[in-house]
Amino acid sequence: MQRLQIAVLLVVSLCVALPGVSKSDEAKTPTIPSPAVAAAIIAKSNITDLIVLTKTGDMFQDRQCYLVVGRTGKTMLIDCPDLIDENEKRVLVNLTTRVSSYPTDNELLALYKSGDIKFTDPEITPRTDPAALVSQLGAWPLTDGKSGAPILVYGCYSVRSTLGPEIYQTLLKRKLTLSTIVLLHGHMDHLGALPYLKAKTHAEVLMHPGDVQLGYPKDAIRFSDGMPKVDRTIVDGEVLTLDGMAFKVIHTPGHSPGGICLYSMKGGKPLLFSGDTLLVKGVGRWNFRDGSGNMKQLFKSITEKLFVLPADTRVLPTHDIYEGPSNRTVPYSVSTIGEEKAYWGTYFTDNAEAPTQ
DSSP states (O other): OOOOOOOOOOOOOOOOOOOOOOTTTSOOOOOOOOHHHHHHHHHTOOOOEEEEEEEOOSSSOOEEEEEEEOTTSEEEEEOOOOOEEEEEEEEEEETTTOOEEOOOHHHHHHHHHTTSEEESSTTOOOOSSHHHHHHHHTTSOEEETTTOOEEEEEEEEEEOOSHHHHHHHHHHHTTOEEEEEEOSOOOGGGTTTHHHHHHHHOOEEEEOGGGEETTEETTGGGBTTOOOOOSEEOOTTOEEEETTEEEEEEEOTTSSTTOEEEEEEETTEEEEEEETTEETTEEOOOOOTTSOOOHHHHHHHIIIIITTSOTTOEEEESBSOOOSOSSEEOOSOSOBHHHHHHHHTTHHHHTTTSOOO
């Protein structure tokens, strides 16, 4: 069996009861060009520079993000990670109503003792020690004692703000203007720099609606200090243009419901910003507590959406493939669609009907 490299060691949450998106905020239905028209637009894409910034040093795998520069210096940031650390706060999420709250440990224990929440599995023996019971409540599926709705408790995180300032200083040093931030999916290890960069640059934040919940990135509730809203949603087949550059949006659910990849060209060579969908000799995980991952979908996304791209397409994912210093021009020797197809062979099709968890 081929080795399956897991993309991120994290637990994913659902949404929070934050202010919703008003009708005035809703994006108009995008115009989706035909495949032939999209291909013609992408062929003329003129990326003048491509910078990778890498960060490691927390509980998650190394992450990369990409500054993609147009002909006059207008720049798109693809993914927005930073170092994050778990803090003492917790978030309780009702998976049916999408309502969330941030109870203290004592409040969480009170909810359990009153019967407002209970373990879904009746075979679980509650711990007698309060601290151990709190840990237990955060590790197992729970049920609302009144409605029966599923509930999960997650830890919250704070951002160290290390990569965000590095990205901003790179923009200043090179006299670049950050116009757009594209989030390839909504997991928390790819969101940390968003508050800092949004405040500094006011760049437009784009994301697929499948990972937008009540106007915010999917894991926004995991950040106790808050997270900016998504400004506009983007969909499969849409072509994003900026300063002579063009990027085709490819919806690739499986690792996350709203996961996307971006396909473009630089110097006549095709590029795929593959997020956590396709890594180098690896793929993103799908076994999340909230059930948002799906192995069959992921394998289908890769075989039907990515492996049909030209064999010489360079694969640029967002996890631990680079060595050396951060903030440098991306090499053209990372991996290609042809190399990934050869490595995986028939693995995805052979396992397409396997259990999803």
